[in-house]
Amino acid sequence: MxxxxxxxxxxxxxxxxxxxxxxxxAEETPExxxxxxxxxxxxxxxIWMAGYSARNKPSEGxxxxxxxxxxLLEDKAGQQGLVLSADVIGFNKQVWDAVVxxxxxxxxxxxxxxxxxxxxxxxxxxxxxxxxxxxxxxEDQQKVVHQYTEKLVGQLAEAAAAALADRKxxxxxxxxxxxxxxMNRREFTSRGVILGVNxxxxxxxxxxxxxxDDAEGKLRAVLFGCACHCTTLTGQHYVISGDYAGFAQxxxxxxxxxxxxxxxxxxxxxxxxxxRGEIEHVRKHGPDLGAEVCRVLQxxxxxxxxxxxxxxxxxxxxxxxxxxxxxxEKLAKGPFHVAYNAKxxxxxxxxxxxxxxxxxxxIALWQFGEDLTLVGISGEVLxxxxxxxxxxxxxxxxxxxxxxxxxxxxxxxATAIAEGGYETRGLYGQVVGFFAPxxxxxxxxxxxxxxxxxxxxxxxx
Ligand SMILES: [Zn+2]
Numbered sequence: 265m266x267x268x269x270x271x272x273x274x275x276x277x278x279x280x281x282x283x284x285x286x287x288x289x290a291e292e293t294p295e296x297x298x299x300x301x302x303x304x305x306x307x308x309x310x311i312w313m314a315g316y317s318a319r320n321k322p323s324e325g326x327x328x329x330x331x332x333x334x335x336l337l338e339d340k341a342g343q344q345g346l347v348l349s350a351d352v353i354g355f356n357k358q359v360w361d362a363v364v365x366x367x368x369x370x371x372x373x374x375x376x377x378x379x380x381x382x383x384x385x386x387x388x389x390x391x392x393x394x395x396x397x398x399x400x401x402x403e404d405q406q407k408v409v410h411q412y413t414e415k416l417v418g419q420l421a422e423a424a425a426a427a428l429a430d431r432k433x434x435x436x437x438x439x440x441x442x443x444x445x446x447m448n449r450r451e452f453t454s455r456g457v458i459l460g461v462n463x464x465x466x467x468x469x470x471x472x473x474x475x476x477d478d479a480e481g482k483l484r485a486v487l488f489g490c491a492c493h494c495t496t497l498t499g500q501h502y503v504i505s506g507d508y509a510g511f512a513q514x515x516x517x518x519x520x521x522x523x524x525x526x527x528x529x530x531x532x533x534x535x536x537x538x539x540r541g542e543i544e545h546v547r548k549h550g551p552d553l554g555a556e557v558c559r560v561l562q563x564x565x566x567x568x569x570x571x572x573x574x575x576x577x578x579x580x581x582x583x584x585x586x587x588x589x590x591x592x593e594k595l596a597k598g599p600f601h602v603a604y605n606a607k608x609x610x611x612x613x614x615x616x617x618x619x620x621x622x623x624x625x626x627i628a629l630w631q632f633g634e635d636l637t638l639v640g641i642s643g644e645v646l647x648x649x650x651x652x653x654x655x656x657x658x659x660x661x662x663x664x665x666x667x668x669x670x671x672x673x674x675x676x677x678a679t680a681i682a683e684g685g686y687e688t689r690g691l692y693g694q695v696v697g698f699f700a701p702x703x704x705x706x707x708x709x710x711x712x713x714x715x716x717x718x719x720x721x722x723x724x725x
Contacts, residue, residue, distance in 0.1 A: 293479070294434055294479050295569060296338065296434045296570065297431040298432065298436075299335070299336035299430035300334065300335055300336075300427055301334045301424075302332070303333075303423045304331060305416055307504060310324065310408075311390070311408050311409060312390045312409055313387060313504075314353035315495065315499075316386060316499030316600075317398070317604075319499050321502065322405055323389070323503065325503050327387070327503040327505035331350070331351055332348065332349065332350040332420055333526045334347070334348050334349075334424050334427035335349075335526060338431055339570030339572040340571075343570070343572045345379065346367070346377055346424055347379045348378065348380050348381065349527055350381070350383070351382075351527075352385065352388045353382060353386065353389075355669070355671060356670065358394075358395065359393055360380060364378055366417050367420065369421070370425040370428075371428050373424070375576055376576035376628070378424075379528075380668060380670075381526070381527070381667070382529070382667055383507070383509040383510065383529055384509075385507040386494055387501055389412050390409045391412075392413055393410060393413050393417075398601060432478060432479070433479040434476050434477060434478060434484065435481070435567075436474060436477075436568035436632070437474075437477070438472065438636055439473055439563060441471040443470075445538055445549045445552065446468070446491055446535040446537065447462070447463065447536055448467045448534055448535055449461065449534055450680070450685050452683075456685065457684050457685030458685070461536075461538060466647050467492070467647050468491040468531055468647045468650045470491070470530070473486060473488045473560040474486065475565055483520055484523060484524070485525070486516060486525050486526070486561060487527075487528060488512075488527060488528070489528045489663065490532070491530025491531050491535055491647060493532050493535060494508060495507065495536050495540060496549055497546055498541055507550075508550040508553060509527040509550070512525070512527065515551040515558075520558075520561075525554075529665060529668075530665055531645040531650050531664055533666060533675065533687055534647055534687050535647055568633070568636050569634075569635050572631070573718045573719065574629075574631075575630075575718055576626065576627070576628045577714060578625060578627065579706045579709070580623075581702075583623055583698060586613065586619045592606045592609050592613070601689075602686065605691065605692050606690070609697070612696055619696065623691060625675060625707055625710075626642040626670050627642070627707065627714060628640035628642075629711065631715075631718035634661075636663060637657065637662050637663070637715060639653055639711055639715075640665045640666075641653075641664070641665070641711075642667070642675075643666070643667070643670070643671060643673060643675035644667065645666030645667070646677050646680055648679060648680065652704060655708075656715075657712055672692070673691035674686075674687040676699055678705075681699065681701045681703075682701065
């Protein structure tokens with residue numbers, strides 16, 4: 265009996281979701297066209313895994329398949345934007361450029377029309393097209409990683425082309441829910457800020473949800489976010505998975521068969537799931553987040569209308585003067601990317617190389633009419649940036665994402681830089697250096713400039 269009641273409840277929930285869409289459908293003809301596609305990107309064999317330097321062997325088996333998914337949006341004037349989500353750690357500049365080029369060849373889309381959304385899973389493969397990766401991989405594994413990444417670039421381009429070909433009339437709406445497991449991880453101790461648990465620190469717990477309905481008001485796809493590292497599983501785990509983001513997508517797609525669920529990370533550079541470390545934790549956080557997205561989908565959502573404007577520029581974020589050699593030598597004995605970065609800086613110093621005074625932080629800004637602004641900041645963006653962006657361009661109709669397009673290292677706030685800790689000690693890709701406190705203002709100013717250009721209604725500065 266209880267089971268029958270549960271089934272009835274689930275049936276009613278689906279019905280409510282459908283009817284909600286149907287009511288909207290009767291109002292007007294849809295102004296959007298949306299195309300969808302997906303491709304499985306689970307590595308075919310053992311591969312070196314990303315996110316933890318301590319791993320000493322390639323992956324062993326698969327806990328959950330990895331996916332890349334494409335969503336092509338087209339407004340009624342024909343303006344297009346493509347979201348490409350993938351259950352991988354992130355894309356460096358070289359891989360981002362390669363994806364832009366290949367997707368461009370297949371679809372004609374330009375860089376500013378493409379938004380890469382890696383989940384930052386720490387149980388996925390290393391993504392690299394060669395060059396330094398920061399991992400102690402044996403040579404044969406470097407080849408495996410390179411081949412996997414080459415193939416992935418092609419798969420993303422194929423998915424983009426398939427989504428373009430799949431365009432159908434659609435209606436967009438959005439809303440948000442709340443996640444309870446993201447935890448600020450900058451723990452203050454007598455030894456300084458460590459990677460730990462800080463319940464009184466800030467974490468953005470908002471779960472933004474973009475709903476895509478077909479012309480009949482039937483749910484077709486959902487794009488949702490969460491601002492938290494995909495680090496429920498740790499360096500002790502050697503199974504491939506999309507961490508909580510992968511399990512959340514799976515949960516939603518089970519609730520709504522045929523619907524494509526896509527994840528876009530938020531500014532979770534300084535947030536870890538809590539608790540973490542066990543497979544049972546990922547099996548809880550993922551479905552918990554998925555269930556929240558399903559709840560939001562069945563509630564009242566705000567319409568998202570066009571026109572669509574997609575912008576992509578970079579903020580020149582100042583770097584600190586190069587620290588003295590002695591300090592770098594100390595940092596070179598520190599954890600993972602801190603040591604990696606310090607060693608690269610020492611090598612550059614020894615080679616007599618000039619250090620750059622700033623680093624271009626890519627910023628994407630998608631404006632949906634007057635209804636929604638999606639800001640995609642590149643890098644491992646700290647949660648404090650959400651508050652900074654809200655201050656810069658107003659908190660309403662705003663979705664702030666991180667890790668989009670290029671991941672170059674952490675993007676710390678001025679406050680975090682003053683406090684110190686893991687997230688403040690440098691870039692690990694492309695160039696070497698440490699962000700200066702002024703980087704935050706440079707990023708905020710660029711976002712405001714882009715928002716003005718895109719026609720977002722904003723409070724006066
Ligand atoms: Zn990270």
